[in-house]
Amino acid sequence: MLEKKEANYERVVLVGLVTQKQSEEKLTEYMDELEFLTFTAGAEVAARFIQKVDKPDPKTFVGSGKLNEILDYVVEHNIDTLIFDDELTPSQLKNIEKVVERKVIDRTQLILDIFAQRAQTSYARTQVELAQYQYLLPRLTRMWTHLERQRGGIGMRGPGETEIETDRRIIRDRITLLKEKLKVVDKQMATQRKNRGQLVRVALVGYTNVGKSTLMNVLSKSEVFAENKLFATLDTTVRKVVVGNLPFLLTDTVGFIRKLPTQLVESFKSTLDEVREADLLVHVVDISHESFEGHVDSVNQILAEIQSNDKPTIMVFNKIDNFSYTPKEDDDLTEMKFENYSLEDWKRTWMAKTDYKTLFISATEKDNLEDLRKTIYDEVKDIHTKRFPYNNFLFQYYEEEDMTEEE
Structure with missing residues (x-):
């Protein structure tokens, strides 16, 4: 009989709560995301444990009965680690570890671990x-x-x-x-931003893994690292881009996420400063993700926290090539897929009726990128015209060919 080869990755279970403040549907979204975070960190999810309670148990997060159920499972299936969807208090961590005698981490620690890897x-x-x-x-x-x-x-x-x-x-x-140490570097980066001159600054913002880095590569013809994992890019990347005859600075920023650890918001101050000092935001959304509306809300919430929610913004719904809609049992709509949708169809959806200029693209397939370049050009030109009213004669009509080049 062949000996079973030992796995070289951690096997984990996920634990979450349905509470008065968090519905079962919302928890499912969070747990799906937690599983993707776990995959990104290099572990395998063996099972999920969910409990419905009014509020988390102050001692062990879940009730004692549920904790014993989890204990039986992890012992029987030789599980290495328990990952909780919410941040645990120090006493909860201590009490849970005492019972299960396994490594216990929460969402915050998992995200920090991924950031450390990346x-x-x-x-x-x-x-x-x-x-x-x-x-x-x-x-x-x-x-x-x-x-x-x-x-x-x-x-x-x-x-x-x-x-x-x-x-x-x-x-x-x-x-x-x-x-x-960070103060010194932050000061240096602030000086760098100041020395960039009066070029209009455009920042790509959005939830993690929505395609910002891919879009950055397409618009700037550069090679920014992009991968289908969460937080593939941590370092802020700035490129000088020319659209038509108009140069501007394009910044790719770290992706946001729901329940973003407060420690990261503080330590990534310079990255967020790139957003604060931007003249124009391009809010990229993964329209193929079933929870994209929640992603938009999360990004808007973080933008509000850093006083950047009132900036001129372009909404860009990306990954239209991956979009699909599977109707529920009581839904009369036929299954909708990208091939059934024309650009005019997208423009008639409720998503196009935002407070901002809205576009639908595929960065990987380069669908509708000309409209995006034209829209960015118009917005940057408008900002530049207001900033330098006597330089209007520098602008010529918009040329469609050779609209983007990196200098």
């Missing part, structure tokens, strides 16, 4: 490290550790202070050091 530059790694330490600090009661160890014993004392107090002080000092 960080390529020194600046991105510093941002992620800061966010990780800010997350770790209040959880040291469960993760007693000198920073070079995974686990440690309790009872060893330093001169006048316990080991956990020593570690807490070390982490606070590290956080202070990282913040100072």
